Amino acid sequence: MRLAPLTSLTPEQTELLETIVGPGVEPPPPFLAWARNMELAHWVENLGAYCRNRSRFPQRLRELSVLIAGRHFDSRSAWNAHYEQAVEEGVPAECLDRLARGEDPGFKAEDERVFHAFAHEMLYDHFVTDETYAAALALFGEDGVLDLIGCIGSFSMSAMMLNTFRIPLRDHLPNPFPETDGFPY
Known part of the structure; x- marks a missing residue:
């Protein structure tokens, strides 16, 4: 990890971290x-808390948004921290395994398919087609489309931070993107 450990916290840092994880709980490295x-x-943290806990999406799609952003940025840490939770929430493991390999995930659930298509176009093409936008709008509504953009943006920022500072999360798990030359965590 490129960051030296924090040896002491200011009262402001302590208050923020306790708000996130609770008093006396060791905060995960990204929050540090x-x-x-x-x-x-x-x-x-305000944006992240909204995306993690209060967006209009069920937890299944929130977890999927972390994995989509994590895959886009080749963030093994983000992927390994959220893969199991996504599967527990009902995202098919075989679809996630294809996503990890850079293939079309082949989601069967309409909300997962539209969510992924929208996020993928946004991240890779930098624009969303009229067809995909209309499908997302019909399925999620305008507020949902804004939540989708916000969640992908927030989790993209987290993936970039994890990669930049080489923060390992669940580094005992295998690299889900073996073709990448990123840091070995």
Whole structure:
């Protein structure tokens, strides 16, 4: 990891971290990284908390959004931290395994298929086709489309931070993207 351990926390950092994980609970490394810049951490955590806990999507699609962003940025840490939860929430493992290999995941559920198509076009093409936008709007509504954009944006930022600072999460798991030359975590 490129960041030195935090040896002590300011009262402001302690308050933020306790708000996120609870008093006396060891915060996961990503939150410790953001806590190094408290001005930014406040905004990042508000968006992240909304996307993790309050967006209009069921937890299954929230977890899928982490994995889509994690795959786009080749973030093994993000992937390994959320893969099992996504499967437990009902995202088919075989679809996620195809996503990890860079293949069409072949989602059968309409919401997963449209969610992935929208996110994929946004991340890879930088634009969303009229057809995909109309499908997302019909399925998720305008507020849902905005939540989708916000969740992918938030989890993309987290994946970039994990990669930049080489923060290992569940590094005992195998690399889901063996073709990448990223850091070995």
